[in-house]
Amino acid sequence: MAQERALPPVVERLWGREPVSRRGPRPRLDLGMITSAAIEIADAEGLTGVSMASVASRVGVAATALYRYVGSKEDLLTAMVDFVVSAPPDPAGRPWRDYLALWTRAQRDTLLEHPWLLQIARLTPPLGPRRLLWLDRLLAALDGVGLDDGEKINVASALTGYALTDAALVTTVGGGEPQFDDAGIEGADDYGEVLAGLLDPEAYPALSAAVRGGALRGAEGWVDDGDFRFGLELLLDGVEALISRRASGEDAG
Amino acid sequence: MAQERALPPVVERLWGREPVSRRGPRPRLDLGMITSAAIEIADAEGLTGVSMASVASRVGVAATALYRYVGSKEDLLTAMVDFVVSAPPDPAGRPWRDYLALWTRAQRDTLLEHPWLLQIARLTPPLGPRRLLWLDRLLAALDGVGLDDGEKINVASALTGYALTDAALVTTVGGGEPQFDDAGIEGADDYGEVLAGLLDPEAYPALSAAVRGGALRGAEGWVDDGDFRFGLELLLDGVEALISRRASGEDAG
DNA sequence: ACCTGAACACCGTTCAAGT
DNA sequence: ACCTGAACACCGTTCAAGT
Numbered sequence: 001m002a003q004e005r006a007l008p009p010v011v012e013r014l015w016g017r018e019p020v021s022r023r024g025p026r027p028r029l030d031l032g033m034i035t036s037a038a039i040e041i042a043d044a045e046g047l048t049g050v051s052m053a054s055v056a057s058r059v060g061v062a063a064t065a066l067y068r069y070v071g072s073k074e075d076l077l078t079a080m081v082d083f084v085v086s087a088p089p090d091p092a093g094r095p096w097r098d099y100l101a102l103w104t105r106a107q108r109d110t111l112l113e114h115p116w117l118l119q120i121a122r123l124t125p126p127l128g129p130r131r132l133l134w135l136d137r138l139l140a141a142l143d144g145v146g147l148d149d150g151e152k153i154n155v156a157s158a159l160t161g162y163a164l165t166d167a168a169l170v171t172t173v174g175g176g177e178p179q180f181d182d183a184g185i186e187g188a189d190d191y192g193e194v195l196a197g198l199l200d201p202e203a204y205p206a207l208s209a210a211v212r213g214g215a216l217r218g219a220e221g222w223v224d225d226g227d228f229r230f231g232l233e234l235l236l237d238g239v240e241a242l243i244s245r246r247a248s249g250e251d252a253g
Numbered sequence: 254m255a256q257e258r259a260l261p262p263v264v265e266r267l268w269g270r271e272p273v274s275r276r277g278p279r280p281r282l283d284l285g286m287i288t289s290a291a292i293e294i295a296d297a298e299g300l301t302g303v304s305m306a307s308v309a310s311r312v313g314v315a316a317t318a319l320y321r322y323v324g325s326k327e328d329l330l331t332a333m334v335d336f337v338v339s340a341p342p343d344p345a346g347r348p349w350r351d352y353l354a355l356w357t358r359a360q361r362d363t364l365l366e367h368p369w370l371l372q373i374a375r376l377t378p379p380l381g382p383r384r385l386l387w388l389d390r391l392l393a394a395l396d397g398v399g400l401d402d403g404e405k406i407n408v409a410s411a412l413t414g415y416a417l418t419d420a421a422l423v424t425t426v427g428g429g430e431p432q433f434d435d436a437g438i439e440g441a442d443d444y445g446e447v448l449a450g451l452l453d454p455e456a457y458p459a460l461s462a463a464v465r466g467g468a469l470r471g472a473e474g475w476v477d478d479g480d481f482r483f484g485l486e487l488l489l490d491g492v493e494a495l496i497s498r499r500a501s502g503e504d505a506g
Numbered sequence: 507a508c509c510t511g512a513a514c515a516c517c518g519t520t521c522a523a524g525t
Numbered sequence: 526a527c528c529t530g531a532a533c534a535c536c537g538t539t540c541a542a543g544t
Contacts, residue, residue, distance in 0.1 A: 024507025065509050124425045139459035149468030158484040161418025165410055172377045206392035215402030231411040234491030241490040277526020318528050
């Protein structure tokens with residue numbers, strides 16, 4: 001079933017289907033080499049260091065040669081996102097709630113290890129083999145709990161989105177990573193102070209009170225691991241509520 | 254209190270503090286004019302249409318003149334994010350759960366109206382007056398439910414993240430917006446078909462089954478308003494669970 | 507068929523010079 | 526003091542020419 005569709009060439013290559021070239025010299029590269037080089041540059045210098053020229057020179061080729069393998073820089077970024085993802089944790093034998101927590105935390109950790117991922121705009125549904133493996137494992141972990149497939153996929157979206165949000169927060173406000181620095185702000189401490197100076201208590205009554213109460217002081221307000229767990233448990237409680245509603249025989253909404 | 258800190262000039266301008274120039278000709282522009290022009294271009298042509306040159310020509314000035322008002326293009330993008338945000342809904346008299354739903358949906362709608370927002374990488378904590386107003390109202394809506402300020406802020410993060418995730422999904426997979434098109438995929442239907450062709454059922458057992466079961470067919474799988482509500486209720490159930498735990502006198506975790 | 511090198515049309519940003 | 530215009534160092538991408 002499912003008539004074979006014409007896929008964009010990068011996606012084909014992502015799945016290991018490099019075209020078999022019959023005539024002419026053998027290719028010197030493949031998508032993996034190019035993408036790995038790009039990832040190494042991004043890890044070392046950030047996404048700004050990644051240009052067609054810099055990637056090409058790292059793999060020892062002229063910039064224009066890359067277009068034999070990648071249709072555009074966009075394509076290259078797409079490939080980077082899939083390649084940088086490692087294997088998902090094994091759900092076998094784990095209660096669904098434990099696995100979902102593990103899964104989400106692992107996603108967040110990947111984002112923190114490669115902060116440039118947060119800058120690659122496209123939060124597209126996965127098409128690459130590695131990202132899709134994560135989705136597969138999450139579905140497997142939710143097998144038999146009484147949700148339908150669409151619901152499980154929605155759960156996956158919500159958890160992925162949360163991992164993204166939290167990672168973005170940590171890399172900007174927290175951690176000393178120099179993302180927020182060019183705004184002249186170095187951490188949660190500063191952030192609270194800046195806000196305190198800016199806010200008119202009449203226009204921003206609730207927020208002013210929170211800031212003056214120290215809600216953003218130190219690691220408490222926005223950035224530590226406890227905060228991550230907080231939001232995660234929020235979501236998991238929601239999932240649990242849904243599951244028990246389904247178990248008690250209620251209709252889908 | 255809170256010693257006045259040196260803020261980056263854009264942020265100062267965001268708060269309406271244009272520098273009072275004593276000598277020389279009066280400035281012909283202000284941050285608002287420049288930012289509005291940039292927003293109009295982005296709405297019409299997408300973020301790729303926004304260059305210092307295009308913005309400058311729209312306000313009738315040489316490209317280099319913009320640097321009197323904005324330190325860099327980055328700054329301009331930051332200003333765009335704040336300026337594009339409208340006033341938050343009024344929480345007065347609404348139950349917290351209704352307001353949170355309204356607030357999150359309104360955030361999502363803003364993102365859908367200005368899809369280029371999703372491409373502006375930085376998911377930074379808000380520093381501009383408009384985005385901070387949204388935070389203020391959410392805190393107000395949660396007044397008296399028994400959460401502390403840090404928890405309320407965490408709730409805001411989770412909801413904002415969810416709005417972002419959902420909006421990204423809708424603009425890519427759904428709606429006919431041409432984001433996903435250059436991957437050759439036009440909607441949820443196609444997405445399911447493509448996946449069906451790609452997946453090896455042995456390597457992706459759960460996902461293959463879901464796809465073949467039609468979980469991604471039509472609007473059901475990933476993209477409609479029901480899906481948005483689904484995730485939202487998930488989160489709100491989580492918040493409600495937390496609130497009732499607090500109400501029954503449990504300690505903070 | 508792969509790869510190169512020259513070339514094109516653009517970027518963001520600087521700086522000296524005008525008013 | 527604001528704004529301009531020339532200039533700089535880069536981009537991503539094309540295409541004809543080499544092998």
